[in-house]
Amino acid sequence: MPHHYRRYLPLLIVLPVTLVMPYILTVDQGTNGVWGAVYNRLYIFLTWASLFGGILALARRPWFAAGMASLTLVGLWVGAAIKYQFLGSQLVAPDLIVALLSGETLLEMGLLPTALITGYCLLLLLLLWLEKPLRLGEHKVAIATWIGVMLGFTALNLPNNYVDLQWTVQYKNTFPTFVQSIWRTQLQEPEHPGKASYCCFKADAQAASFTQTPTEKPNIVVILEESTFPLELISTFKAEGKFFKDAYPLKVHTAGGSTWVQEIAFLHGVAPPLYGDGWKSINLFTPGRLDGRIAPQLAAQGYRTKTIYPTAGRFYGGQRFHEQLGIQDFIDCKALPECAKRQWNRIPDEIFFDEAVKQIKTNDQPLFTFVATMRQHSPHEKNSKPDSQRCDASLSPKQCSILLDYNDRLKLSVKAYENFVAQLKKLPERTIVVAFGDHIPGDVAANFTESNFYKQDRFRTFFNVWDSAHGFVTREVLDGQEFETIDIAMLDALTLRYAGFESRYVSDKLVHMQECSGSFCAFDTGYTHGNTALTQLQPPPPSP
Numbered sequence: 001m002p003h004h005y006r007r008y009l010p011l012l013i014v015l016p017v018t019l020v021m022p023y024i025l026t027v028d029q030g031t032n033g034v035w036g037a038v039y040n041r042l043y044i045f046l047t048w049a050s051l052f053g054g055i056l057a058l059a060r061r062p063w064f065a066a067g068m069a070s071l072t073l074v075g076l077w078v079g080a081a082i083k084y085q086f087l088g089s090q091l092v093a094p095d096l097i098v099a100l101l102s103g104e105t106l107l108e109m110g111l112l113p114t115a116l117i118t119g120y121c122l123l124l125l126l127l128l129w130l131e132k133p134l135r136l137g138e139h140k141v142a143i144a145t146w147i148g149v150m151l152g153f154t155a156l157n158l159p160n161n162y163v164d165l166q167w168t169v170q171y172k173n174t175f176p177t178f179v180q181s182i183w184r185t186q187l188q189e190p191e192h193p194g195k196a197s198y199c200c201f202k203a204d205a206q207a208a209s210f211t212q213t214p215t216e217k218p219n220i221v222v223i224l225e226e227s228t229f230p231l232e233l234i235s236t237f238k239a240e241g242k243f244f245k246d247a248y249p250l251k252v253h254t255a256g257g258s259t260w261v262q263e264i265a266f267l268h269g270v271a272p273p274l275y276g277d278g279w280k281s282i283n284l285f286t287p288g289r290l291d292g293r294i295a296p297q298l299a300a301q302g303y304r305t306k307t308i309y310p311t312a313g314r315f316y317g318g319q320r321f322h323e324q325l326g327i328q329d330f331i332d333c334k335a336l337p338e339c340a341k342r343q344w345n346r347i348p349d350e351i352f353f354d355e356a357v358k359q360i361k362t363n364d365q366p367l368f369t370f371v372a373t374m375r376q377h378s379p380h381e382k383n384s385k386p387d388s389q390r391c392d393a394s395l396s397p398k399q400c401s402i403l404l405d406y407n408d409r410l411k412l413s414v415k416a417y418e419n420f421v422a423q424l425k426k427l428p429e430r431t432i433v434v435a436f437g438d439h440i441p442g443d444v445a446a447n448f449t450e451s452n453f454y455k456q457d458r459f460r461t462f463f464n465v466w467d468s469a470h471g472f473v474t475r476e477v478l479d480g481q482e483f484e485t486i487d488i489a490m491l492d493a494l495t496l497r498y499a500g501f502e503s504r505y506v507s508d509k510l511v512h513m514q515e516c517s518g519s520f521c522a523f524d525t526g527y528t529h530g531n532t533a534l535t536q537l538q539p540p541p542p543s544p
Contacts, residue, residue: 014070024074046149210501224370255459256443339351366429402447431467477495486513
């Protein structure tokens with residue numbers, strides 16, 4: 001290769017990926033005012049400089065070091081954007097472990113970017129061979145400069161200098177989110193004063209033991225209706241068709257993604273935001289650290305606990321954290337032929353409902369079954385013709401299109417649900433069905449603001465309860481406790497009590513709900529009895 005080509009080739013290889021870094025510095029978001037913005041960009045720059053200096057110290061090749069540092073950060077930034085697009089939360093360190101353990105994660109969420117980044121990495125390895133190393137004196141200066149950069153990077157991570165960029169609240173591809181997640185997003189058990197009820201955080205086998213059980217144990221089916229909320233919450237759109245009958249407002253903790261947060265809120269029985277900065281990635285920290293409540297309690301009573309899931313079990317650790325929370329049998333999309341061959345965000349609910357009916361028919365034991373659907377998952381159609389009869393003039397064509405497609409899919413989901421409960425009613429076994437929406441869809445979250453929703457609340461979906469012996473019984477389940485919303489973490493105790501089970505866990509949990517007006521307020525001293533052990537309060541009477 002001619003000398004002048006070899007001289008400029010390293011620059012030509014490194015330049016494209018390095019030019020992405022100024023773009024990231026421009027668009028990467030942060031909060032907390034001017035200092036938050038400065039902090040975020042300084043953090044990105046020092047992160048790049050730390051990687052560059054470390055690689056340079058090892059390889060002694062500056063262009064290779066610059067290319068690898070840029071490629072690493074660009075890859076993480078693109079990964080954060082892809083993850084938020086699919087899952088509604090940002091990239092944190094344990095995500096990389098999940099990606100390595102699950103080929104589906106890379107194939108389904110970012111095949112092309114993964115291939116491009118891998119290919120560019122191979123090109124940089126060619127550069128490593130082409131580029132001449134630094135002389136010894138230059139190498140020493142580079143190492144001394146890198147040590148200075150590392151001291152500055154360390155200073156940004158000290159508690160006195162740390163700026164909370166609110167990454168659990170808004171969509172931002174912040175590098176502090178990723179880097180600091182290595183040590184900052186570990187789950188933290190909430191602190192509470194005095195000797196408080198075990199029910200809200202720590203499981204207690206003796207207290208969870210049932211003191212009362214029904215003579216005939218009913219099957220219990222819990223349905224997570226993906227991305228489902230009442231369209232009536234958006235007053236500028238005229239919905240068509242029926243919504244889920246007997247729906248009651250439910251408080252959820254995410255908007256536009258992070259479905260697992262609601263899964264764990266139900267199966268673990270605790271509102272995930274109480275666990276500190278890492279709550280939006282709680283699925284990654286669950287195994288070995290959090291326990292299940294309703295599933296193990298029912299398993300101790302002879303129930304078989306199952307999950308019917310609309311993705312591969314390894315996808316984003318779904319099977320792992322469900323089993324940790326007490327699920328014995330995990331039936332994923334790959335085990336259902338009709339599911340495996342469908343487009344992932346258009347899979348009919350009927351596939352999962354038919355499997356649930358099959359499980360009830362073929363099992364001798366009573367069943368606790370957690371079913372997740374997928375039909376309403378984003379993306380929704382964004383380019384259909386606007387309908388002025390149904391969309392207010394304040395809605396953009398894109399907003400109108402999303403809602404029209406959402407409404408069409410919603411009608412299919414409601415029909416599938418009604419057919420499902422009709423099938424269950426024909427079976428001899430009594431079955432209780434609890435259905436709830438996990439969050440608003442991702443494209444609704446991205447294209448609608450808080451002001452578009454009823455009471456400016458994007459964290460409100462629904463739940464209802466159906467009993468094959470009595471029909472829709474949501475108000476009976478609440479037993480007169482009418483609140484503006486019910487926190488999703490309360491549904492396990494409401495379900496157990498209505499099914500005829502009683503324990504200290506159930507009574508304490510429902511007293512907690514009563515004390516907090518339907519919320520999971522923990523031991524917030526802002527509430528009237530915030531410092532009072534919940535067991536000292538009068539529990540609501542059991543359902544007849």
